[in-house]
Each structure stands twice: as structure tokens, then as C-alpha cells.
Amino acid sequence: MRRMTARPANAHQARLLKLLRDQGPNSRAQLGDQIELSRSKLAVEIDRLLETGLVVADGLAASRGGRRSHNVRLAPGLRFLGVDIGATSVDVAVTNAELEILGHLDEPLDVRDGPVAVFEQVLAMAGKLKDAGLAEGFDGAGIGVPGPVRFPDGVPVAPPIMPGWDGFPVREALSQELGCPVMVDNDVNLMAMGEMHAGVARSVRDFLCVKIGTGIGCGIVAGGAVHRGVTGSAGDIGHIQAVPDGRPCACGNRGCLEAHFSGAALARDATEAARQQVSAELAARLETHGTLTAVDVAAAAAAGDATSLELIREGGTRTGQVIAGLVSFFNPGLVVIGGGVTGLGHTLLAAIRTQVYRQSLPLATGNLPIVLGELGRTAGVIGAARLISDHLFSPA
Amino acid sequence: MRRMTARPANAHQARLLKLLRDQGPNSRAQLGDQIELSRSKLAVEIDRLLETGLVVADGLAASRGGRRSHNVRLAPGLRFLGVDIGATSVDVAVTNAELEILGHLDEPLDVRDGPVAVFEQVLAMAGKLKDAGLAEGFDGAGIGVPGPVRFPDGVPVAPPIMPGWDGFPVREALSQELGCPVMVDNDVNLMAMGEMHAGVARSVRDFLCVKIGTGIGCGIVAGGAVHRGVTGSAGDIGHIQAVPDGRPCACGNRGCLEAHFSGAALARDATEAARQQVSAELAARLETHGTLTAVDVAAAAAAGDATSLELIREGGTRTGQVIAGLVSFFNPGLVVIGGGVTGLGHTLLAAIRTQVYRQSLPLATGNLPIVLGELGRTAGVIGAARLISDHLFSPA
DNA sequence: AGACTTTCTCCACCGACAGGACAAAGAGGG
DNA sequence: CCCTCTTTGTCCTGTCGGTGGAGAAAGTCT
Structure with a gap:
């Protein structure tokens, strides 16, 4: 499968992508109700998104007393990888573009083994999820680590419980390995984002x-x-x-x-x-x-x-x-x-x-x-997927 | 003097007004360097601001090796009232549109005397500043009170040290008395805004x-x-x-x-x-x-x-x-x-x-x-002026 | 079958904005 | 003093984003 290459061209498209992510398939009319944009302009932007392949047609919706609406949805083949590295365990999950978990693995791990060993394990887990047919590749990945992160470049800084990680270019290294954009954040922030996206918050x-x-x-x-x-x-x-x-x-x-x-x-x-x-x-x-x-x-x-x-x-x-x-x-x-x-x-x-x-x-x-929290150990991986999707669904 | 009635019509005008507030008189060229807007569009927006009277021409600037630039500045007659009510004292100041203090009074006060008595004193102080020729009226006022405030409507809520103020419609009442827009906030927040505008922060x-x-x-x-x-x-x-x-x-x-x-x-x-x-x-x-x-x-x-x-x-x-x-x-x-x-x-x-x-x-x-802090007791009143100017210099 | 609703598309028009041409006003050199 | 170069500001035109109305398409309901 060809991986996602396009990004939204403007703020409207970004907005539309996020609406589709958070609400699933929607008709043009439904989207129009939630966005301050005329029907005509909306149609133009959706056509452009259809051209890029980020969005696809999704059949007809039930009628609400008039002409039936043509739904659109995010490309069903999009896959995000969510990784939540804890001190003693790691969670890895694959989601679709709507951030629904398609597969989830957790394994024990010692973060003190250092980034090289940890990423070997993480990549192996991602490979298992791929082999299970859940993804042919990833369009983006979010990574949570149990320590402070210099957010813009995705590098842990002076993490107390992660000796060997200080200054390791997590974002760059994983982006290289996975061949897709990567964002890195503190695991707690990702849990918060997860609960905000799909949990109690x-x-x-x-x-x-x-x-x-x-x-x-x-x-x-x-x-x-x-x-x-x-x-x-x-x-x-x-x-x-x-x-x-x-x-x-x-x-x-x-x-x-x-x-x-x-x-x-x-x-x-x-x-x-x-x-x-x-x-x-x-x-x-x-x-x-x-x-x-x-x-x-x-x-x-x-x-x-x-x-x-x-x-x-x-x-x-x-x-x-x-x-x-x-x-x-x-x-x-x-x-x-x-x-x-x-x-x-x-x-x-x-x-x-x-x-x-x-x-x-x-x-x-x-x-x-x-x-x-409502999401348990999935909060972190959902937050991770949310992090990278927020990034990818923003104008380049 | 006719009081300010106009508000910026769009985000560009708002941006320009804030630049002029924070930096004083500026030429079109200088403004153009700081705003992502073509010279032509910039000129149009400035012309419109000149028409509203919010901005006036301010003579020629020194040449920088070419044609001398025509400066513009915020209307010199604009006046903001900054009020910082503490537990045991009150500060009242008049500023121009650049938030420079033109006059400043402080008096002892007991906030427990309740809003009616306090505002009587504040209005008297404002009157003194007017009588001193510093203002003929106010285009806006910012008020700080020593307790929590429901910000959108400017009403103190359950303030521990201000019995009698709970639920008192400070914003509405003062707006009525002063005949100008009013914003209310906690005194500490205003101090922070003051130090951010003109102090150490x-x-x-x-x-x-x-x-x-x-x-x-x-x-x-x-x-x-x-x-x-x-x-x-x-x-x-x-x-x-x-x-x-x-x-x-x-x-x-x-x-x-x-x-x-x-x-x-x-x-x-x-x-x-x-x-x-x-x-x-x-x-x-x-x-x-x-x-x-x-x-x-x-x-x-x-x-x-x-x-x-x-x-x-x-x-x-x-x-x-x-x-x-x-x-x-x-x-x-x-x-x-x-x-x-x-x-x-x-x-x-x-x-x-x-x-x-x-x-x-x-x-x-x-x-x-x-x-x-660098501003001492002026931090609160500068922050108050900043608060109302932020409000007035935003699109209506 | 006809009336009404809802969805979507097409088109004409408006305003925002960029960018170039040009005019105005100055500095500096010969 | 004239000429050139620089900077500032204005004008004009072309482009693009965006609105809103007309109307077609596709339903439901009586």
C-alpha cells in the first residue's frame, strides 16, 4: 500500500480532517454544519482532499427526509503507530486514521537498557502487528517516554529514570527506522491527550x-x-x-x-x-x-x-x-x-x-x-496516535 | 473630546493597533517589516484606521538614506483608566494609548467597605486625574480586585477577603458610571500582565x-x-x-x-x-x-x-x-x-x-x-490598562 | 402523481491580497 | 548642480478565496 504523503494544504482542510478523525464518516452537509464555510467552498476543499487520497467516498448515508447524502471518510488504509514506553513495560498499538485501536501489544521491558535495546523491541512488536495483517506500513508514529522531552525536536533531556537516553535523537532515529513522521512526548502528556480524545476528559x-x-x-x-x-x-x-x-x-x-x-x-x-x-x-x-x-x-x-x-x-x-x-x-x-x-x-x-x-x-x-481514567493502558497509545495525527493533520 | 467609538474591523487592524501600542509611532515601512502583509494591503488598512480616528499621522521620521517615512501613531487623545484595588489601598492611573502612565494616585482604602464605597472613592480619584487635565474622559478602564473573578462577565465570585463583593456586577456598574468599556480581573493577573507588558517579563x-x-x-x-x-x-x-x-x-x-x-x-x-x-x-x-x-x-x-x-x-x-x-x-x-x-x-x-x-x-x-518585579505599584495599573486595550484592540 | 425536503453542484460576483510599475523624496558623488 | 541610487509610499491589475443564489438530483410523504 502506498503510504500517506499528502498533508492538508490549508487550515480548512486541516479542520475537516480532524472532524473526520474525531467523528468518523460524515456527509458534506454534516461537516458544513460544524465549520464556518459555505457549502460551495466546502465542496471544493473536500474534492481536493479526495484527490490527495487522504479522504475517500464512503457510500450513501440514510436519508433524513430528502436526498441521501454521500458520506466521506478518512482513507481506510491509513495507519498510525502508538508507542507508550514505561519504566518497566511498553505498549504498542496500531490505529486507523480515526484512532481506533486495531491491535495492541504490551510487553515487560526495562527502560534502563537504553534506547537501542528498547527500540529493537518496539520495532519487533510493530513488526508482529504488521505480520498480523493490521498494517502494511505506518503513516506516522507517536512515542511516549517516561521523562522530560524537548518537544520540538523529540529528544529526551536529563531523564532521571532513563540513563542512556539523555540527548538521544528519538524522533530522528525512529523516523528513519519506520520511514514515517514521528512525534515524541512525555508519557504522562500522552495519557492526558488520550483521555481528552476518547476518555473521561x-x-x-x-x-x-x-x-x-x-x-x-x-x-x-x-x-x-x-x-x-x-x-x-x-x-x-x-x-x-x-x-x-x-x-x-x-x-x-x-x-x-x-x-x-x-x-x-x-x-x-x-x-x-x-x-x-x-x-x-x-x-x-x-x-x-x-x-x-x-x-x-x-x-x-x-x-x-x-x-x-x-x-x-x-x-x-x-x-x-x-x-x-x-x-x-x-x-x-x-x-x-x-x-x-x-x-x-x-x-x-x-x-x-x-x-x-x-x-x-x-x-x-x-x-x-x-x-x-477510563482508558486504562490504552490511554497512552491513543494519546500517541492523537499526537502524530494532530501533527499530520496540520498544514505543512 | 469625542471618545473612542471605533474598534478594529479585522485581525490585521487589531495587529497593527497592538504594534503601535507596544512600540509607539511607526512608519508604514517599519510596520510592514513586522506583519505578513503586502505594502499595498497594509496601506489600505492604515488608511481605514486613519479614517476611524484610532490612528493619526505623526509627521515625518528621519531619513534612512531615502525618502523620509510618514509616521503614524495611535490617537494621542485616547485615555485608559487603570485601577488596582488592593485589600488596604487602591491605585488609579491614567494612561495614553501606548499605556504610558500620565498620572497616578494611590490612597489607603478598606476593601471590606464594599463595592459602593470603594467605587465612590475610585471615581473621585479618577475625577481628580481628569481635573488635573490628564483626560477629558476615558475610552476604556481595567479594574483589578483582590479575589477570584468570573472573567467573561467581570463579577467577583466568593472572594474571601471581600465580603459584600460576591456577585456584584463590577464590570457592568463601572461601565455605566464611566461611560466606557470595562474589563475586570484578579489583581495578581493584572500585575503579571503589567510585568509582561513593560517589566521584567x-x-x-x-x-x-x-x-x-x-x-x-x-x-x-x-x-x-x-x-x-x-x-x-x-x-x-x-x-x-x-x-x-x-x-x-x-x-x-x-x-x-x-x-x-x-x-x-x-x-x-x-x-x-x-x-x-x-x-x-x-x-x-x-x-x-x-x-x-x-x-x-x-x-x-x-x-x-x-x-x-x-x-x-x-x-x-x-x-x-x-x-x-x-x-x-x-x-x-x-x-x-x-x-x-x-x-x-x-x-x-x-x-x-x-x-x-x-x-x-x-x-x-x-x-x-x-x-x-520591576514596576512596583504601577504593575497593576499598567496591567489593567493593558487588559482593556487588549480587549478594545481586538475585532468587535 | 404532486408537493416538499435535503443534498450537492454550478456560476456569477465580491473582496482580500500580492506584486509590479511608478511617483515622491531624500542621500551622496562627481 | 546634475545624476544615480536608495527608501518610502501609492496605484493598478491579476489572482485566488470565498459567498450566496439558482437549480439539478434524489429522496420522503400525502
């Missing part, structure tokens, strides 16, 4: 997306756009002080949020509790698995283990303290909680909510939903 | 502006635009918890930043120190003035009083702790410190800097200036 223009996995980060969406900060490190809330003179953190300070609550901290606390025989439930799991993770704590809590519940509640409270400050500062319309620890579910959510509603100003919390 | 697109006065607030500028949050309360950092189980705060919580450091807290601490005879310097000032304010602490510190220095240092450390979190979160390119306590100067600044540089991530602080 649909149509919300100002919100925070807190991702609690191995570490803790926060995607910031202001006015419908991701705020990345001047060096791409915005949202790095894991090292905000949550406990004065608290636990030592890898960053050199004490009391960082991440030192007190995160996937890694929770696993450590649980192991400690198991070893000290504080919790029989956890001790049994340690015996079985040889090591404990957040998943074990979630399972133990679900089984009613008091120690696990207390660990989750305390972590939620710490996290809630920090989020409370961010809510006062940023005044979002929504807070989304996601990431690996989402399995901790409503115990965690309740602790966070309690703390935020107690500490933040009533005006800021009055109508503030705090909810779990 | 010129040409910075992402920065924080921390105003420490009676209370503490923070203006947030993201991508060159003020972020106000969904309910207009963004930047309300005074009630972020700075000290776990710290002092009780008026908001009902404990350990709020504002309870530990602000103009009001500092005055209280100083009075306490004077009463307890910890500081002879402060005790003497209490004797003389009957009451102590931040100004007394600043003076005592300047005179070498150890207690005052320590109070400032501790306050700066607390503030720095909170700012450190915000810096990690927002990753700004600049932090501006301003407000009434700016008089505390470099002792305060040093304490804040130390804490931020210690606690925030190196990537976020690596190239982060933390500086005092």
Missing part, C-alpha cells in the same frame, strides 16, 4: 491528569492544549515535597511525593510489611511470588487486608495533599487519576478526594470531579 | 508572578496568555499547605502559606516579637507608630534587626517551599516576586531562591531567573 479544556506508576507525573491541559513548560519538564510532580524531612529520595532531597507513594514505594512498603509479618496476607503473597508489586497490594486490599488498605489510604492522602495544592494553583475543571496503580481503585480515589476537598478552596473544588 | 511566554501583599497570589502566564482556571480562582496559592499542622488560617485549615507568611502574618509576628521584647528595634517602632506593618519590618531589617531578618528569612523559606512545588509542576521560564512586601528586598529573594533551587529539579531550575 472529552471536551474538557482545562484539566490535570495524574499518572501514578513506577513514578508520579501529571499531564497539564490548559485551554485544550498540553502545557509542557519551557524545558519540557512541566508536570513532574513526583519530587514535590509531600512530607517535610520525610524519606530520602533518589533525587537527593527528602520527603518527595514519589518516595512516599508510587508503584515502587508501594512495593517496597508492602515487602517491608510482609517481612515484618505485619500482614499475613502480604507475607503469603511474598512467599508465592518472591517479590511484591502494586498488583499484590491491590489484590490483598481487595481481600480485606488491613495493612494494604492502610498503605493505599496513606499514599492517597499524600498524593491528595499535593494535588490539593495543584488544584488551588491551577483551578482545573477535572482531575483524572491513572497509571499502573489504577488497580488500587476506589480506596485510593476516596483518600485523594477526601484530602483535596478538605484542603483546597471551595471555589476551586465546588464542581471538581476527581475520577479514574 | 517582557517577551517571556511562560512565567509565574507571585504577589505577596496582604495575602499571597500567583499570576500564571502560559503561552503568553493568562491562565485563569475554570472558575477564575487559578493562582490562589495562599491556602496551599506550607506547614503540616501549622497555624490555623482564616479559611478553616491549618498551615496555609498565607497564615505563615504574608503582609498580614508578618505584621502580626512583628507585633508579637515587639510585645515580647524579643526585638528592641521593633518594640521602638511599635511604640512610635502604635501598629506595625511589613514596612516597619523592612526598615528594621535594613537597620540590622536580627529578629526582623529572621522573620523575613523564614517567610521566604516557606514561600520558597511552595514556589518550588509550583516550579516543578509548571516549569516556568521566569518567576517574578512582587507586591507590597517587595520592600523586604533581597533578604526575601535570597531565601526564596535558596529554597527553590534546593527543592526543585535541576532541569526546571537550571535556567530559571527568580527576580523582583
Whole structure:
């Protein structure tokens, strides 16, 4: 299959492509209702898009009491690759132009193995998806990495948990390997974009997306756009002080949020509790698995283990303290909680909510939903596909 | 004088008006260099602006080796009123269309007297400036109030320190009284806009502006635009918890930043120190003035009083702790410190800097200036004038 | 079958804009 | 003082983007 080469020639075409992406097949009339453009002009632009091959005819729609409309849709052969690299696992998915997931793989991985090893694995996973017949090639790829990224050129900068990645030209290297345009961003930002595109944050223009996995980060969406900060490190809330003179953190300070609550901290606390025989439930799991993770704590809590519940509640409270400050500062319309620890579910959510509603100003919390993400581990890859499609569906 | 009635008819005219506002008189050629428009089209738009009276001819400029250029400038009779209402004082200034201050008054005031009394005073001050021959009327006014504002309609909402203002239609009422368009915003946001227009934050697109006065607030500028949050309360950092189980705060919580450091807290601490005879310097000032304010602490510190220095240092450390979190979160390119306590100067600044540089991530602080505001108490009124001019210089 | 609706296309007209030609006004050199 | 070069500003024409109306195409409903 010939890969996508054309780009929208102007802002109107870009707008139309994004409408078709977000809403699927549409008739000219439906599109005309949503765009400030006369029918005639609209027809011209759609004809041009049809010529480029980005858009194809999609049969007749049902009549609404008059002449039946001719639908158009994005080219069905377009394929985006979404990659979400975490600290200990990676998700790779193929989507069509409407950002629907056609195939999704996840594998364990150690990001500390460095970019070369990681990309070998990622490319192999992409190859598997191709071999399964889901794509013959990719028109674009979005990549999320667990650290700060200099966004314009797609290069990680000084990532604390990714030694060996500093300055590696991710965008350029992958673009070369895949033979298509690539965009790179922080994994948390992509999760936020995913939830904004297809999750709980649909149509919300100002919100925070807190991702609690191995570490803790926060995607910031202001006015419908991701705020990345001047060096791409915005949202790095894991090292905000949550406990004065608290636990030592890898960053050199004490009391960082991440030192007190995160996937890694929770696993450590649980192991400690198991070893000290504080919790029989956890001790049994340690015996079985040889090591404990957040998943074990979630399972133990679900089984009613008091120690696990207390660990989750305390972590939620710490996290809630920090989020409370961010809510006062940023005044979002929504807070989304996601990431690996989402399995901790409503115990965690309740602790966070309690703390935020107690500490933040009533005006800021009055109508503030705090909810779990809706997309789970697909949020990142959908966000990645969204990132590259936003790029490709903009005038060149 | 006939007041401004016209508004720019399109985006080009708006762009030209803003260029003339920010750069003063300009020739067509100079304007053409900064705008993506052909000379012919540019000339047409300028002619139209000349017809409306918003812009006037301003003589010939010096030759640059060829034909001398005909300058144009914004109508010299345009007048904006900038009002910055604080908790205990009010600033009122008149500017021309280039936002240069032609006259400036400040008076003490108690915002708790309610909107009616306050506006009576403000209108009287505006009248004085008129009587001084600085204006015959106003083409627009910007108003800053010390509390959250529902921005689109210019109404304070649930302002903690402004009982009696909740829901008062400030914009509508003042527009009626002054007979000109009015825009209302939080005083901190206006300070940020002022420093962005004419102060230290010129040409910075992402920065924080921390105003420490009676209370503490923070203006947030993201991508060159003020972020106000969904309910207009963004930047309300005074009630972020700075000290776990710290002092009780008026908001009902404990350990709020504002309870530990602000103009009001500092005055209280100083009075306490004077009463307890910890500081002879402060005790003497209490004797003389009957009451102590931040100004007394600043003076005592300047005179070498150890207690005052320590109070400032501790306050700066607390503030720095909170700012450190915000810096990690927002990753700004600049932090501006301003407000009434700016008089505390470099002792305060040093304490804040130390804490931020210690606690925030190196990537976020690596190239982060933390500086005092440059405009002092004019920042608010310049920001207010800027606010209304941005509004008036946009297509209707 | 006829009336009404909805969708889409065609066409004439308008305004936005670019770019070149040209005029005006100055600098500088011989 | 004349000539050339430079810069600025105006005028004119051609092009393109875009609107809105007329009308054809293709339905539904009575």
C-alpha cells in the first residue's frame, strides 16, 4: 500500500480532517454544519482532499427526509503507530486514521537498557502487528517516554529514570527506522491527550491528569492544549515535597511525593510489611511470588487486608495533599487519576478526594470531579496516535 | 473630546493597533517589516484606521538614506483608566494609548467597605486625574480586585477577603458610571500582565508572578496568555499547605502559606516579637507608630534587626517551599516576586531562591531567573490598562 | 402523481491580497 | 548642480478565496 504523503494544504482542510478523525464518516452537509464555510467552498476543499487520497467516498448515508447524502471518510488504509514506553513495560498499538485501536501489544521491558535495546523491541512488536495483517506500513508514529522531552525536536533531556537516553535523537532515529513522521512526548502528556480524545476528559479544556506508576507525573491541559513548560519538564510532580524531612529520595532531597507513594514505594512498603509479618496476607503473597508489586497490594486490599488498605489510604492522602495544592494553583475543571496503580481503585480515589476537598478552596473544588481514567493502558497509545495525527493533520 | 467609538474591523487592524501600542509611532515601512502583509494591503488598512480616528499621522521620521517615512501613531487623545484595588489601598492611573502612565494616585482604602464605597472613592480619584487635565474622559478602564473573578462577565465570585463583593456586577456598574468599556480581573493577573507588558517579563511566554501583599497570589502566564482556571480562582496559592499542622488560617485549615507568611502574618509576628521584647528595634517602632506593618519590618531589617531578618528569612523559606512545588509542576521560564512586601528586598529573594533551587529539579531550575518585579505599584495599573486595550484592540 | 425536503453542484460576483510599475523624496558623488 | 541610487509610499491589475443564489438530483410523504 502506498503510504500517506499528502498533508492538508490549508487550515480548512486541516479542520475537516480532524472532524473526520474525531467523528468518523460524515456527509458534506454534516461537516458544513460544524465549520464556518459555505457549502460551495466546502465542496471544493473536500474534492481536493479526495484527490490527495487522504479522504475517500464512503457510500450513501440514510436519508433524513430528502436526498441521501454521500458520506466521506478518512482513507481506510491509513495507519498510525502508538508507542507508550514505561519504566518497566511498553505498549504498542496500531490505529486507523480515526484512532481506533486495531491491535495492541504490551510487553515487560526495562527502560534502563537504553534506547537501542528498547527500540529493537518496539520495532519487533510493530513488526508482529504488521505480520498480523493490521498494517502494511505506518503513516506516522507517536512515542511516549517516561521523562522530560524537548518537544520540538523529540529528544529526551536529563531523564532521571532513563540513563542512556539523555540527548538521544528519538524522533530522528525512529523516523528513519519506520520511514514515517514521528512525534515524541512525555508519557504522562500522552495519557492526558488520550483521555481528552476518547476518555473521561472529552471536551474538557482545562484539566490535570495524574499518572501514578513506577513514578508520579501529571499531564497539564490548559485551554485544550498540553502545557509542557519551557524545558519540557512541566508536570513532574513526583519530587514535590509531600512530607517535610520525610524519606530520602533518589533525587537527593527528602520527603518527595514519589518516595512516599508510587508503584515502587508501594512495593517496597508492602515487602517491608510482609517481612515484618505485619500482614499475613502480604507475607503469603511474598512467599508465592518472591517479590511484591502494586498488583499484590491491590489484590490483598481487595481481600480485606488491613495493612494494604492502610498503605493505599496513606499514599492517597499524600498524593491528595499535593494535588490539593495543584488544584488551588491551577483551578482545573477535572482531575483524572491513572497509571499502573489504577488497580488500587476506589480506596485510593476516596483518600485523594477526601484530602483535596478538605484542603483546597471551595471555589476551586465546588464542581471538581476527581475520577479514574477510563482508558486504562490504552490511554497512552491513543494519546500517541492523537499526537502524530494532530501533527499530520496540520498544514505543512 | 469625542471618545473612542471605533474598534478594529479585522485581525490585521487589531495587529497593527497592538504594534503601535507596544512600540509607539511607526512608519508604514517599519510596520510592514513586522506583519505578513503586502505594502499595498497594509496601506489600505492604515488608511481605514486613519479614517476611524484610532490612528493619526505623526509627521515625518528621519531619513534612512531615502525618502523620509510618514509616521503614524495611535490617537494621542485616547485615555485608559487603570485601577488596582488592593485589600488596604487602591491605585488609579491614567494612561495614553501606548499605556504610558500620565498620572497616578494611590490612597489607603478598606476593601471590606464594599463595592459602593470603594467605587465612590475610585471615581473621585479618577475625577481628580481628569481635573488635573490628564483626560477629558476615558475610552476604556481595567479594574483589578483582590479575589477570584468570573472573567467573561467581570463579577467577583466568593472572594474571601471581600465580603459584600460576591456577585456584584463590577464590570457592568463601572461601565455605566464611566461611560466606557470595562474589563475586570484578579489583581495578581493584572500585575503579571503589567510585568509582561513593560517589566521584567517582557517577551517571556511562560512565567509565574507571585504577589505577596496582604495575602499571597500567583499570576500564571502560559503561552503568553493568562491562565485563569475554570472558575477564575487559578493562582490562589495562599491556602496551599506550607506547614503540616501549622497555624490555623482564616479559611478553616491549618498551615496555609498565607497564615505563615504574608503582609498580614508578618505584621502580626512583628507585633508579637515587639510585645515580647524579643526585638528592641521593633518594640521602638511599635511604640512610635502604635501598629506595625511589613514596612516597619523592612526598615528594621535594613537597620540590622536580627529578629526582623529572621522573620523575613523564614517567610521566604516557606514561600520558597511552595514556589518550588509550583516550579516543578509548571516549569516556568521566569518567576517574578512582587507586591507590597517587595520592600523586604533581597533578604526575601535570597531565601526564596535558596529554597527553590534546593527543592526543585535541576532541569526546571537550571535556567530559571527568580527576580523582583520591576514596576512596583504601577504593575497593576499598567496591567489593567493593558487588559482593556487588549480587549478594545481586538475585532468587535 | 404532486408537493416538499435535503443534498450537492454550478456560476456569477465580491473582496482580500500580492506584486509590479511608478511617483515622491531624500542621500551622496562627481 | 546634475545624476544615480536608495527608501518610502501609492496605484493598478491579476489572482485566488470565498459567498450566496439558482437549480439539478434524489429522496420522503400525502
